[in-house]
Amino acid sequence: MTATFKKWFYLIVLSLIWGSSYILIKKGLVGLTPLQLGSVRILMTTVILAIFGWKQLKKIPLSSWKWIVFTGFFGTFFPSYLFAFAETVIDSSVAAVLNGMTPLFTLILGIIVFKSELKWSKTLGVLIGFGGTLILVSNEFSIKSGSDSWYALLVVIAAFCYSINVNVIKYKLQGVSALGIALGNFLAILIPALVVLFISNFSWTSVITDSTVSTSLGYIFVLAFFGTALAKVMFNELVSISTPVFSISITYLLPIVAIGWGILDGETFSLIQWVGCAFILVGVYLVTEKKRLKK
Numbered sequence: 001m002t003a004t005f006k007k008w009f010y011l012i013v014l015s016l017i018w019g020s021s022y023i024l025i026k027k028g029l030v031g032l033t034p035l036q037l038g039s040v041r042i043l044m045t046t047v048i049l050a051i052f053g054w055k056q057l058k059k060i061p062l063s064s065w066k067w068i069v070f071t072g073f074f075g076t077f078f079p080s081y082l083f084a085f086a087e088t089v090i091d092s093s094v095a096a097v098l099n100g101m102t103p104l105f106t107l108i109l110g111i112i113v114f115k116s117e118l119k120w121s122k123t124l125g126v127l128i129g130f131g132g133t134l135i136l137v138s139n140e141f142s143i144k145s146g147s148d149s150w151y152a153l154l155v156v157i158a159a160f161c162y163s164i165n166v167n168v169i170k171y172k173l174q175g176v177s178a179l180g181i182a183l184g185n186f187l188a189i190l191i192p193a194l195v196v197l198f199i200s201n202f203s204w205t206s207v208i209t210d211s212t213v214s215t216s217l218g219y220i221f222v223l224a225f226f227g228t229a230l231a232k233v234m235f236n237e238l239v240s241i242s243t244p245v246f247s248i249s250i251t252y253l254l255p256i257v258a259i260g261w262g263i264l265d266g267e268t269f270s271l272i273q274w275v276g277c278a279f280i281l282v283g284v285y286l287v288t289e290k291k292r293l294k295k
Contacts, residue, residue, distance in 0.1 A: 003241055010238040014231055014250050019257020021227035022092035023265060024219050025083055031216030032202075034084035039197035040217065041080055044224035045232075046186040049179070053233075056180035057187075065184070067172040072185035075165030076232070077192065079158040086158075089151040092265075094273065096258030097132075098155040100280040102251040104129040105163035106244050113167065121286050129283025135276030159251070166244045169236060178236035182229070252281050 028037045060068065087095055104126050133156060173181055206213045239247045255277060 007238065007242050007246070010234050011247075011250050011253070014234055014238070015253035016257055017226050017231045018250065019096065019254040020261060021223055021231075022083075022087070022096050022254075022258045023261040024223040024227060025087050025095075026092045026265070027219040028216045028223065029084065029088060031210065031212035031214075032220070033200055034081060034088060035196050035200035036202045037084045037216075037220060038080040039193045039200065039202075040220050041224050041228060042076065042186060042189060042193035043197070044221055045228040046183075046190050048225055048229040049183040049186055049233075053179040053183040056177050056183060060176055060180050060184055064173055064176055067168055068176075068181060068184035069188040071165045071168050071173070071181070072188035074161045074168075076185055076228075077189040078161050081196075082154045082158040082161070086151045086154040090155070091262055093255065093259040093262030094152070095155050097255040097273075097277045097280055098152065099159050099162075100252045100255060101129060101133050101156055102159040102162045102166075103245055103249045104283060105160045106166055106248045109163050109167055110244065125283045125286030127283070128286065129280050132276045132279025132281075132283060135272060135279060162251075163248065166239055166248045169239050170244045170247075174240065178233045178240060181236045182232040185232070252285070255281070 025037065028041075032040065083095060090098075108126065169181065176184075203213075207217060208214070235247065235250075238250075259277075
């Protein structure tokens with residue numbers, strides 16, 4: 001398998017897996033609160049990764065652990081809860097489109113921190129992408145009442161967290177295995193997640209007595225195994241063999257999958273939302289196109 005084929009293979013497979021994650025989160029929220037969902041997801045994923053990757057921990061240099069912990073919180077801990085809370089209000093398909101801001105944030109962070117050159121096409125892409133996000137967020141404001149409409153911004157914050165994560169993995173964790181990074185991430189956030197689960201008043205007996213809870217846990221297990229454990233390892237590998245902007249450009253393929261699942265699940269997607277979606281996809285295309293051509 002050539003490096004180019006491997007990059008695109010990971011990109012497509014991850015798009016299918018992560019594009020399906022939004023509907024799994026929505027289903028999991030039927031029987032769990034956002035805090036419980038985020039914590040259980042982290043707990044399950046930690047166990048899954050530990051089974052397959054515990055030997056990799058010995059290979060992680062001591063100097064890398066601070067970045068392992070850092071990316072654990074910004075790449076997994078914060079986004080897990082942000083998405084869970086956001087999808088109590090906004091549709092899963094809208095969450096996927098808003099997450100398409102990640103490549104734009106990745107580029108901006110690269111310019112500010114790593115002094116990357118910004119071309120006119122990329123500037124235009126950033127502006128168009130932000131315009132699309134504003135359209136989607138403003139649409140949420142118009143159809144939701146009160147403070148609930150601000151939940152759409154939680155996805156944008158999560159997207160920014162992802163942009164920090166991918167840049168740090170690329171520039172600070174080169175040489176550390178993808179599985180090692182993933183397991184190290186989840187071990188770093190395991191105790192905080194257990195604390196959050198404890199304060200969320202999760203009832204362990206409800207797993208047996210409440211079919212709604214047990215069904216939700218089934219969805220979260222699928223999410224943890226495929227959408228978190230497997231996908232996290234594949235994504236870390238993708239980052240190591242490509243550029244941050246290329247690897248994170250996966251997020252503009254996610255809406256296609258997520259919108260399909262959303263429509264099948266009875267969600268509606270208005271014309272103004274399609275316009276916002278188109279703006280974001282055009283924006284991230286302009287941002288990533290030149291970078292891809294240089295590869």
